[in-house]
Amino acid sequence: MSQLAINGGKSVRKKLFPAYKFIGREEKAAVNKVMDSGILSRYLGCWHDDFYGGLEVRAFEKEWADYFKVKHAIAVNSCTSGLQCAIGAIGIEPGDEVIVSPYSMCVSATAPLWYGGIPVFADIEEKYFCLDPKSVESKITKKTKAIIVVDLFGQPYDAVAINKIARQHNLFVIEDCAQAPGAKLGKKFAGTLGDIGVYSLNYHKHIHTGEGGVVVTDNDELADRVRLIRNHAEAVVEEKGTKNLVNMVGFNFRLTEIQAAIGRAQLKKLQKLIKSRQRNCFYLNKELSKIPGIKIADIRPGASHIYYVQPFLYDEKITGVSRDKFIGAVKAELPATRLRECEGQQISVGYNKPLYLLPLFQQQLAFGRSGYPFKSQFCKKGTSYNKGLCPVSERMYEKELFSHEFMRPPVTRKDLDDVISAFNKVYRFRDQLK
Numbered sequence: 001m002s003q004l005a006i007n008g009g010k011s012v013r014k015k016l017f018p019a020y021k022f023i024g025r026e027e028k029a030a031v032n033k034v035m036d037s038g039i040l041s042r043y044l045g046c047w048h049d050d051f052y053g054g055l056e057v058r059a060f061e062k063e064w065a066d067y068f069k070v071k072h073a074i075a076v077n078s079c080t081s082g083l084q085c086a087i088g089a090i091g092i093e094p095g096d097e098v099i100v101s102p103y104s105m106c107v108s109a110t111a112p113l114w115y116g117g118i119p120v121f122a123d124i125e126e127k128y129f130c131l132d133p134k135s136v137e138s139k140i141t142k143k144t145k146a147i148i149v150v151d152l153f154g155q156p157y158d159a160v161a162i163n164k165i166a167r168q169h170n171l172f173v174i175e176d177c178a179q180a181p182g183a184k185l186g187k188k189f190a191g192t193l194g195d196i197g198v199y200s201l202n203y204h205k206h207i208h209t210g211e212g213g214v215v216v217t218d219n220d221e222l223a224d225r226v227r228l229i230r231n232h233a234e235a236v237v238e239e240k241g242t243k244n245l246v247n248m249v250g251f252n253f254r255l256t257e258i259q260a261a262i263g264r265a266q267l268k269k270l271q272k273l274i275k276s277r278q279r280n281c282f283y284l285n286k287e288l289s290k291i292p293g294i295k296i297a298d299i300r301p302g303a304s305h306i307y308y309v310q311p312f313l314y315d316e317k318i319t320g321v322s323r324d325k326f327i328g329a330v331k332a333e334l335p336a337t338r339l340r341e342c343e344g345q346q347i348s349v350g351y352n353k354p355l356y357l358l359p360l361f362q363q364q365l366a367f368g369r370s371g372y373p374f375k376s377q378f379c380k381k382g383t384s385y386n387k388g389l390c391p392v393s394e395r396m397y398e399k400e401l402f403s404h405e406f407m408r409p410p411v412t413r414k415d416l417d418d419v420i421s422a423f424n425k426v427y428r429f430r431d432q433l434k
């Protein structure tokens with residue numbers, strides 16, 4: 001035990017960790033019911049009662065809206081398509097600026113582009129990694145129309161400060177809640193804190209339908225427009241009598257009856273899954289925070305964190321070893337990751353590279369070769385996505401942040417103890433890494 005596994009010593013653990021797999025009897029029964037009906041989707045892309053989908057889709061939407069205490073829930077086939085609907089619904093036009101986070105999954109920043117909108121990056125909070133209200137405020141111009149906030153890692157954005165800024169400047173707030181379904185700020189659920197919220201039901205999230213998403217809003221008009229964009233708007237606006245034709249080119253973003261049935265069964269499991277993630281993180285927090293140089297990330301006052309991943313801050317000045325070396329050594333103490341069905345270590349350093357550093361933004365090439373919308377008549381002043389744009393995000397990515405997913409049930413205390421042992425061992429023998 002005195003030699004680190006990365007240097008050829010014996011590792012702390014060889015046995016894989018249990019997989020996060022909560023598709024079970026309930027989902028199978030729900031799917032079979034749909035299979036027996038023979039109706040796997042009931043949408044029609046024309047003005048008809050079935051424009052809004054079949055029985056399972058509608059029941060799922062009703063249950064989602066009830067659970068999250070919101071007026072409208074609109075099922076879509078991904079969070080990506082949901083964000084696209086949201087951007088279209090609020091009427092983003094070519095050249096409109098939308099303030100986005102660089103520290104998220106890519107679509108949180110690319111969504112405005114589908115309508116010619118210009119993503120403008122604001123930096124994140126050092127403590128909670130969501131958009132920093134001060135930075136947001138400094139990015140507002142006459143062209144700003146909206147802010148896409150992200151409830152990163154499982155806790156809500158600073159809705160009090162950012163919603164206030166949005167009201168002052170007449171901006172829409174779109175909330176990307178892919179990582180925080182069930183987190184709360186005060187009495188309100190994340191996802192319902194802005195004007196429109198979007199959840200993901202992809203395979204990696206707290207609950208899933210394989211692929212899927214849900215858009216929520218209390219605003220009747222926005223809900224109507226999202227439903228239109230979801231399902232071939234252009235084909236129905238005439239008969240439906242829709243007057244506002246802005247962004248009424250529709251798509252097929254429809255969730256199937258099978259997915260909706262799975263979603264209904266999954267929603268019933270959400271609360272329990274969150275509780276056990278929180279219990280496990282609480283235990284890890286207590287033990288891992290004893291290691292000098294490793295700091296548990298804070299939870300926003302008044303908020304609950306539901307741990308899509310658990311973030312930590314690393315201080316190389318205290319350990320004397322870089323984050324990447326340290327975490328690399330921890331990984332070597334634990335079994336390597338394989339498939340979702342039998343998992344190994346689930347630790348990652350830095351999260352995503354700040355999104356403005358992606359080739360899309362660096363080259364400013366999105367649709368065709370002209371540079372639209374970045375270099376076009378709609379964006380005369382041009383826009384820059386230089387390195388250094390969001391220093392906190394860059395620092396987190398390069399040096400300070402790491403995160404893990406070991407808290408996912410059904411891990412046991414014993415599993416978590418192995419993780420803790422791996423960290424402790426690497427800390428104790430960190431001199432071997434120098």
Ligand SMILES: *Cc1c(COP(=O)(O)O)cnc(C)c1O
Binds near residue numbers: 212
């Ligand atoms: C997963 C994720 C998405 C995308 O969700 P899909 O359903 O795969 O489109 C968007 N934003 C964030 C923050 C995510 O974590």
